[in-house]
Amino acid sequence: MTAYKTGSFLRCGAAILPLTGLAVPAVEAREREADVAPYIEIQQILVADLKDGSDVLTYTSVAAGVDTSLQTRGAEAQVNVRYERRFFYEDNLGDEDIITGLARGSVQVVPNLLALEAGAFAARSRVDLRGEAPSNTVGNIDNVTQVYSVYAGPSLSTRAGALDVNAGYRIGYTKVEDETAGVLPAGQVPVDIFDDSVSHSANASVAMQPGDLPFGWSVGAGWQREDGSQLDQRFEGKQVRADVTVPVSQTLAAVGGIGYEDIEISERDAVRDTDGVPIIGDDGRLVTDTSSPRLLSYDQDGIYWDVGVLWRPSRRTSLEARVGQRYGSETYHGNFAYQPNQNTALNISVYDTVSGFGNLLNDNLSSLGTSFTSTRNPLSGELNGCAFGPTSSLCFNDVLQSAASSSFRARGINGQLTYNHGGWNTGLGVGYARRRYFASQLGSVSAIDGLIDQNYYANLTIGRDLDRYSSFDANVYANLLDSGFANAPNVLGVGANAAYYRQILPRLQGTAAVGLDSYQQDGFDSELTASALLGLRYDF
Template sequence: MTLRTISALLAGAALMSGLPAFAQSYQGRDSGDSASSGAQEEGGEAGTRSGGRRLAVQPYIEASQILTAQLSPGDDVVTYTQLAAGVDASINGRRSAGTVSLRYERNFGWGNASDSDTITGIARSSFEVVPRTVTLEAGALAARTSVDGSGANVFTGQNNADFTTQTYSAYAGPRVQTRVDDVEVTGQYLIGYTWVESPDVVTANGNAVDVFDESVSQQAQARAGFAPGTYLPIGVGVGAGYFREDIDTLDQRVIDANVRADVTVPITPTFAVVGGVGYEDVEVSSRDAVRDANGVPILGPGGRVVTDEASPRVIAFESTGLIWDVGVMWRPSRRTSLQAGYGRRYDSDTFYGSFSFAPNPNTNLSIGAFDGIRGFGGRLTNSLASLPTDFDVVRDPITGAVVGCVNAVTGGSCLDGLLGSIRSSVFRSRGVAGNFSRRVGRYTAAISAGYEQREFIGAPGTVLAAANGVTDENYYVAGTVGGEIGRRGTFTVATYANWFEGGFGANDLFGLGSSASYSHAFTQSLSGRAAVAVNYLDSDFTTEDLKTASALVGLRYGF
């Protein structure tokens, strides 16, 4: 494990991390976050909590025996002995809130099965440095995923698959919120780092897949505005935003700077027309790869192209000029909110919208549309930032890996859609995502679904030119239900489906899986575990579908 891997994990684990989704101005309408109008969201602290200090820390160790049978294309049966250690922790205080789930596991293969070790986890937290004014927030993700020859990247339920890789991401930054008379002033800064281990996969014709390596992203925003009925019958705000992502592959760079003014015109006490106008400067650029005497790009470790640092920087996309949007906002109560709008951005049409409905403390429905230009790292850190601070992590009961979703009554979130394609090229991401969660007594259920289109951007005359204008599409749905059985038992049932339509030739993928697990407490510290899972993968990259079934029995000891 490299130093940058350890740094990414420690940053997230130490901070128990997170950063809320940007709500305003164009810097908030990036890929992965629900877009909003120029009207300021109330408070801007979705997922934070208040009240007395409550800290829960649950370290544990596990020992399990796993059997995995390949049903197709072969009939291999392999077994593993799995040893794991992890910690699940949460804090709910007057100035701090957060959740972290971190796990290390070691698989010892029997017979033809190979050994492996994995670190997985997800975290999100916030801490008020200055009460109600300055908040430090951060987050992190460590995930095991499967990558095939199309570049499709999905959460995996398999042990020791040759095409698995690790994705690490961490971010942190302060948020400021205060008032000057009746003017609300807000500001945020976020810095994130994302790294993907080389999955060592090739395309159907034997070429190395253009896989994302690492990037550093930064974004900042500032806004000042007042609500309708204070100084004027309408609400007025002005703001500015800046985003930059530096991607290691071919020294790609995304810069997006904007200034914007917005207005809110009340029509009724619960309905308003909103709109905004501003100026934006967007630029995507890169260098070319080192080439041999025949002009063929030279590949470095992991099959990634080697950047020619001496080559000139080439513009792949630029858009400078007027931006605008107009829409509506409906808030019949504090528990219901709807925003929708249309505008112009990136020299093309753009649509945005969000809907949230929480009729009671145990039910939440949220839907959001997004549109933005980002690299894989910037897309990932922004979507991690939208997680609430209070959630339950959904893990594969066989492998222990994070499967892509978290559950929270304040609003769940799935990461399946944002992983999508793992190619290194910058892309414009457009789509919609929704989540519904419900808690009834001792049971909790949640379902998430979404769609994302990624249109890749590549500079002419460079290796990435072939990707320019190519579009990938990703559809996903995931559901979980769990709760208590009697006084000592708990269960979880989870199902997922993922459809990936690749634009780089015949590169479609369909994944489907389901699992069920049961845990029974023998004592306060010792419990027994049993689980079964089935997974199905249909990829154009392989001639036959992959079907597997797995089972686990084991013990967990909690400290």
């Protein structure tokens, strides 16, 4: 049985692999392979506003981190985490702490039966698509906040005769720190900001592959819930579903599925003053009226379906594409994976889901494999937008485009390409993300109901070892943001940086980096900043 991730629920479908006439590649027994690389860094950074030559900022950064890769017969993990303390010399700037990282792991509790999956993520996110779009998040910046997310849970996979049996559960927690959007276009009011949430996801399925019968089949059920503290928002979805796979040839199959689901999203009103105006607390968020009745913002139940094709001409190429009716309209989703050799991998996914901020972040994190490469901006030390792996890659741009508290329908497309050959390491991520928000017309955030925002993004990373002692890497990135609010102009953010690394002594490395960052928005002064860095890193 193959499980296909489609938005907030696990959709089950019978596997197509037996139709190809190809044997399943044998999984090589893994020898123990562990690489733990803790390090410390000290850096001196200069940031200059090229639109105003008098505005120059310098600061010192001290950081500690660890890069870990673990591959054994019973466990797999990849960890990239970094803590940074920035010391500013300006009287109007306080020192700040930043934690960024990405981690995924899996432990076989009972070999070939029960595993424990976990993941964690820490990064900075935009608050509001209408505000500033700084790429170099240094100094007195607005519209940027810190996001943390973690999840864990067991997964079961076994066979009972000719049946494939799968089940899983996940609990997650997501937190957004207190920040404001800063200056917005004239006439625009801030959106309510996500605070924190606890999410749950459970699924179970039974399937039979084609062979004993002229077709494959599966039946499954899923449940998901997210409880957010902001306005006491609640997302709950339940579904049951059946799928069939009908072989057309050795490499092609027709697929179809039908199910029933019930999704309900609700919130409470905010505390209001004597004039009926919602009250905003010290953290910049609306104050929840805990005595308010629940206000329904989304209620969708009924039959949904989709049909499509599965194509696997070889072990290195696979395609799934489906079209159907769901969430009250047409829906399209699928994925394409191509790995012609060990140096090249291409992954493209089209998605359509109804979710909340925490649920979507956990879904994205759980879809990333336990082997990946995540690069960092050499000037800010923060994670770049994508993580690249040999079998799965992921860009977080879609979920981090804004931190609005309301749930939404998310649709879009993501593509990631990795190419490693002749000493070059290259990764390209591009995508488009579209959200339509849900809010009660009787509540305090009714203005966001039906709002559609859009994000177009691209990230390119290139690296190469120059010799035994030196290397370089470069990053280019761009975002075009459309908030959907009337009279709110689009925001374009672009940037590029490059870094040179040189081993000075065993375990001691020097770094020199430069970068340019810019964003433009009608009605605001455009911004162009240049950055330079000199630093030392010691690996233990």
